Amino acid sequence: MAYVYRFKELVLKPSFIIPLVIFVGMIIYAFVYPLTLTINPGRWYYAPIAQPPSLKHPFGTTSTGQDVFLLVPIALRNTITISFVAAVISVLIAWGIGSVAALSQSQAMRTALLTLTDIICVLPGLPILMVIFFTWRDYLTIPLIGVIMGLLGWGFTARAVYSILYSLRHRTFVLTSYFTGLAMYKIVLKDFIPYLLRYLIINIVGTMMWAMGNEVTASIFGAMKMEEVTIGTTIHWAMYYQALLLGIWWWLAMPIIFLVIFVLSLYILMIEIDKYIFARARVTWG
Amino acid sequence: MSEIIIVNNLDGGYEVYVGGKRRVFVHAVDNVSLILRSNEVLGIAGESGCGKSTLAKMIYGAIIPPLVVRSGSIKLQTRKGNFVELNKLSIEEMRKKIWWTEISYIPQNSMNILNPLKRIKDQFINVFKYHDMNIDKEEVMKYIKDTLISLSLPLEVINAYPHQLSGGMRQRVVIALSLLFNPRIVIADEPTTAVDVVTQRIILSLIKEWREKNKSSLILISHDMSVHAYMDNRVAIMYAGNIVEIGEIFELFKEPLHPYTRALIESLIRKGDKTLRKGLPGLPPDLTNPPPGCRFHPRCPYAMDICRREVPPATTLGRDRYVKCWLYTGRG
Amino acid sequence: MHPLIKYVLQRVALALLVVWVGITITFILSRLMPFNAAELFISRMLAQGHSLTGEEIENMKKQILELYGLDKPIIVQYAIFLRNYMITGEMGPSFAFFPSNVKDIIGKALPWSITLLLLASVISWLVGNGLGVVAALTKHRKISSVLENIAIAFQPIPFAVLALSFLIFYLLVLKLPIPGAAFVSITSPFEMFIYMLRRASFPLLVLVLFGWFGGFVGMKAIALKMREEDFIVYAFLQGASTRSIRFMIFRNSILPQFTTLVLGISRVFVGSLLVEYIFNYPGIGYILQSAIANADYNLMLGILFFATVATAVAALILDLVYPLIDPRIRYPGQG
Structure with a gap:
């Protein structure tokens, strides 16, 4: 009898349950906790200046008089929002372009789309983003930043989607369906979608990480809406006020630590879910 | 005709771990005894999954995990005349002393087994290097050219990359590589599967001619009885890890003894015969859990009580002929 | 055509395409900016109090306006931009590293x-x-x-x-x-x-x-x-x-x-x-x-x-x- 990976088994696995708890905790800290606050933690000078972590200020305070414990969830929320919007937009574009390129009968169309994808891949996206963010900084909102990133970040995903679909299309079982007269869209629905589900998750998580990297890098350069609290802008201000030289390490370290923990928990969750889907898929398809 | 390979009660298979924990033993070769004489072609026939390729690997000495030999021996008479036990040698010793010089190998799927990044001449030169042969470069080139000519391949091939050759040409290059050091024994494992009948004929004839010229021995593995009819002196029929019958090829075709051999031969198309071919019902057994007694009994039309209980002994019927079946023991 | 030549041509064409797309994006961004970059540049130069004579300022103004070609139709502006970037390499003065180009x-x-x-x-x-x-x-x-x-x-x-x-x-x-x-x-x-x-x-x-x-x-x-x-x-x-x-x-x-x-x-x-x-x-x-x-x-x-x-x-x-x-x-x- 084939080995079946049950849902119960997944849920009881420590390498699934621990990152899940951390992930949920992070989401609550970033999205629910700020709702209970009465002050705007982004404002300057509501807290004492440059205090090390203590009972009153568990993560310390900044040189600009902000409480890091209140600052971090806002920063995390905004960075997650940017990266999630970017991931959704870019994965939508990537899947559209990748699947049309792979499934289209027209050679010209395929060449055109693949060339476009190659250009997007080679084009240095971040300098373009930085110029856009800096020039239009007064007009940007957090979700809009994500949308702009998404418009430029689909190259790699589209390439991956193309090669997966292209190889799927030329597999025997698909050819058999095709030659027995099944329409291409039905083949896509019936044969491809279950197989592609795992790549969808991988793509979204991968693009989120790319977008977070871009947000942080652009902010460090100062090319961002600097009044908005994000992980990147927090790091920028910490560096701007020489936090490292003055020994105010918590200002830099806390946002970094929280970003890393969030990213890792998300990534490990993705790996475990992917393993689960893959094992299930293998059982159903024999 | 002296005996150059003696396989004695060889027993082995694959140790596989399922899910990283449970150990499963696939008993692919069960108590096999065989001899190979000089200057003869010995065929091994049977369905896919009957263990014939595993037996070939063991005789070639490529015994690396998960393949293991549990008992028995494989003895080879070297050029010097002394016997070595192949299953006692390390892979390193096999590689240096036995492979390609004493025994060489023509693998399955020989169209796609050349390194795609090396020119044909480098593929030849590499084989010399693998065996630490420091021969003058010009001499090597001349040798390669002669070999190519004898296989009626154009000389341009020498500087070509594999992808520039047709499938048939690549296959001939592979055969040339295998025969490079004029080995005394060649093991050909399904050399002509996935090839059309015309190419099949060309390749088999090439091997046949070379063998007759060099008086070497050949072990030919194939599921196709017509290939055996064309090539073999003797043929061994394998079923589920056992050799159930061995005989001289004409005798075996004229009078197949084991019910399985009979079924194999009956499935061949004969000139003028218009009756429907009969297939053998059932499937070969699961080698992780073979049936008790004679492994063929669940599919055998003559199965008796004893077949279900006890393993049949080998019954010798004249020189070079034996069968493992309760029908011929006189005890049935 | 030999496949190798075809390959090289394809790659060179792709590189040129990337450069062209890059330059076009640069052009579009420069024209979409929510302020007039040329005038902003001049006013900021003045505000910085560089000791420039009126004549020099007029000269620079002319030079920058010419560089941007803002008075011409957009297609002509694009052509000027392409020529400046790809051929003459004239991209105007830098503010941060004034007076370097x-x-x-x-x-x-x-x-x-x-x-x-x-x-x-x-x-x-x-x-x-x-x-x-x-x-x-x-x-x-x-x-x-x-x-x-x-x-x-x-x-x-x-x-x-x-x-x-x-x-x-x-x-x-x-x-x-x-x-x-x-x-x-x-x-x-x-x-x-x-x-x-x-x-x-x-x-x-x-x-x-x-x-x-x-x-x-x-x-x-x-x-x-x-x-x-x-x-x-x-x-x-x-x-x-x-x-x-x-x-x-x-x-x-x-x-x-x-x-x-x-x-x-x-x-x-x-x-x-x-x-x-x-x-x-x-x-x-x-x-x-x-x-x-x-x-x-x-x-x-x-x-x-x-x-x-x-x-x-x-x-x-x-x-x-x-x-x-x-x-x-x-x-x-x-x-």
């Missing part, structure tokens, strides 16, 4: 950036792939699992965060100074190159240290598969030594990985921009920071254009190297 500032920084970019992407790719093969083929399970765990733990973390954490660790925990290179008088291009390498070594270290994970993960998977390939098994049966087989697996697995090297250039570029800024390496990233800090739009647009050129050229160089390692591009096959 954008062209000169970037011209000085570009060789530094391309050197760092090519070194970083090739070295981290080689390190990643080398370790990937080792992890796939080694008998020591421990080495393989340690490497794998490191790669899995670090791969998802944004490079900026890793570079900063390294900086924090280096400065606060190890308490070491960041090595720069003392300025030496340079007489020959060779000495210049050596000096460049010395300056590049620390940024390069950081880029490679955190840049090998992707190559590693991909290579390990490919090499594990390659090990089962028929021609590898055949080489083993032919009596090839373990060393020859390892080399053969490496050599054959590296080909599919080459695409990731070329396409990964733009991602390495992002990292190198940041590292240049953090470690004061005189490349494009360093001047980009000044451009942003001083709101120098001319310089920013110039950098945007040259960033495209840099990645396109780096990708083209790697693309042209590819046929040297894959004979299937050099020689036509029979399908």
